[in-house]
Amino acid sequence: MLSVAVLGPLRVEGPGGRVGVGDRKTREVLTLLALAAPRPVSVPALSAVLWDEPPRSAVKTVQAHVSRARTAVGGAVSGGPAGYALDPARVDLDVAAAGELRRRARVAALSGDDHGAAELLGRARERWRGEPELPSTSAGEAERARWVEERLLLVEDHVAAVVAAGDGRAVLGELEALTAEHPLRERLWALRMEALYRSGRQADALAAYRTVRRVLRDELGLEPGPALRALEAAVLAHALPERPPAARSDRVDPLPLTGPRYAESGGAHVAYAVFGAGPVDVLLLNPTFVPVDAYTEDPHLAAAVRGLAAGRRVIALDRRGTGLSDPLSPSLEAWVADAVAVLDACGAGRVHVLANADTALVALPLAAEHPDRVVSVTLVNGYARLTRTEDYPHGEPPSVADTLAEIRATAHRPSVDVLSWIAPSVAADARFRAWWDATGRRGASPGSAAALHRLLVGADVRHVLPRVTAPVLLISRTGCASHDPGHDDYLLTHLPTARVVTYPDPDGPWFLGDTGRVLAEFAAFTRT
Known part of the structure; x- marks a missing residue:
């Protein structure tokens, strides 16, 4: 089976060694198809990423690049102008493998196997070699930024699993470097505080909180979010709870899909x-x-x-x-x-x-x-x-609906605990909450989620x-x-x-x- 790697510079390998793909645009087309797989990508969508101003010949040019990409991967690209798709079942695709490892890690964490989740996420991280090979266009840079964020989320999830498994000391150095590189990501600071505390370093955990509080005040004019404040209080009181057991032990056979x-x-x-x-x-x-x-x-x-x-x-x-x-x-x-x-x-x-x-x-x-x-x-x-108007005195006041949309637009420091509001029966279940957050990030980016909420708030x-x-x-x-x-x-x-x-x-x-x-x-x- 051919190996196609796009989590870094494009690399295609077969039984006989490295496979040539062609010129830069062909490589970028194959990368875009691989990142989207198995979702098809239309010719207009490919054109919009390949060029800031697509030429008149864009359709024929894209089709030519797709044809060369299909040849390079042994026909694993199918479809037509309505949408081309790379079939991950016909190639060893690194982005698909990393996604499956992350899915298995979510299941492991829900079942209480934090060590297993950490091991799976570590293997997923090994699949990443760098940034995907994407065009230097406005849309290409936006796609590159999306995958940079995706890699950082994977790193956060892996470090969180290591801390949950009781191995926080092993990632303290990495957390120090990550909080220095991304000082506004409160989740990283929370993980650093927890790892320090569980390593017997309460004073250092509190010092980390004072640092992030100062950074947020200086950079954003904001206080830390409720999760960080609650964590500081728990550290002060020596009351940080142990990792909870699995939410349910009566797991049944997998749901056929x-x-x-x-x-x-x-x-x-x-x-x-x-x-x-x-x-x-x-x-x-x-x-x-x-x-x-x-x-x-x-x-x-x-x-x-x-x-x-x-x-x-x-x-x-x-x-x-x-x-x-x-x-x-x-x-x-x-x-x-x-x-x-x-x-x-x-x-x-x-x-x-x-x-x-x-x-x-x-x-x-x-x-x-x-x-x-x-x-x-x-x-x-x-x-x-959903919302009230003069002729519909039911539902949420517009101010509440706007607040919910704003929460979804905030990537790393929600000001309101939405899960406690909509699903109190699972709000205290740390494992469900972690799964909910992770799958929610997959389901819609913060900006997309906010746009969707604005649509729903105004719908009638x-x-x-x-x-x-x-x-x-x-x-x-x-x-x-x-x-x-x-x-x-x-x-x-x-x-x-x-x-x-x-x-x-x-x-x-x-x-x-x-x-x-x-x-x-x-x-x-x-x-x-």
């Missing part, structure tokens, strides 16, 4: 996955930015999807701009089109839709505009609009409600901090086919808390 695959939707490539193989099709519109290939990692989410897939075929997707789909600016209309494209790609006819919170803003227009594709709609704490689909003819079940978790009975009342008034089931549950995401109640109500409603 078909995918990720890709559907083409208006020039965008939309990632989707299929769970189960039953005769009834369910479209799951998950409310988080967790990519579809991570559904199998966390026991809570895996168990919930497994229950939903019992006797059914569950189809899930990453809306464009999130997860493994094209990182394009989305809209509600585009997300509805993405859902239809995925259903078409799966050969699905009419489906039952399960949506939660903000994804109700996709489910309701889908049902209204494509009644021939939707049998029923189940909404868990759904709404037609009340106008489509009269056209929803499919029966609608509203599952209302009244104990959730974001619950507002006004949302339910409005939907019940404007959806003549709707009915509501209420019960107390403090968690917002449908796959946390009393998931069994959600699955039971869904099964009874859909008679499946």
